[in-house]
Amino acid sequence: MESRRGPLKSAVPSNVVSLVRRCSRTACGRPAVATLTYVYADSTAVLGPLATYAEPHCYDLCAEHSERLTAPRGWEVVRLADGSAPPRPSGDDLEALANAVREAARPQERAAEAGGNGGRSGADPMEVARRGHLRVLRSPES
Secondary structure (H helix, E strand, C coil): CEECCEECCCCCCCCCCCCCCECCCCCCCCECCEEEEEEHHHCEEEEEECCCCCCCCEEEECHHHHHCCCCCCCCEEEECCCCCCCCCCCHHHHHHHHHHHHHHHHHHHHHHHCCCCCCCCCCCCCEEEEECCEEEECCCCC
8 A cells, every 4th residue: 555655664563473483592593492591599590391482581492502501600500301202211210120120029039938928827828929018919720
């Protein structure tokens, strides 16, 4: 549409909005995958999954920049799991699994050494093994 002075211009400039949010780092055009927020009161940098909305005091980072993130001296970096990737087992998880396997094998060893009833007098002849308050019973033969 035109007026006497030329084409009509919008009072508010319109910028083309991209559907993909980009990394906030200078000269990086990669898509953002994480959001960085600083908690100044706790001297903590929190890196989590990409926020639903772009916030003015948060920084969107691409995968490369989020992996290489370091915090200022004296600050702590907290990395929140994004939930899209399965969590990797920690040393504690693997140790707990090994202990559970060892513990599960012990009642069978004791039952074999004691002649099948775990060394208890008057034990149920159907009981094969015991772990705490749980019992493993032999299936009745027809």
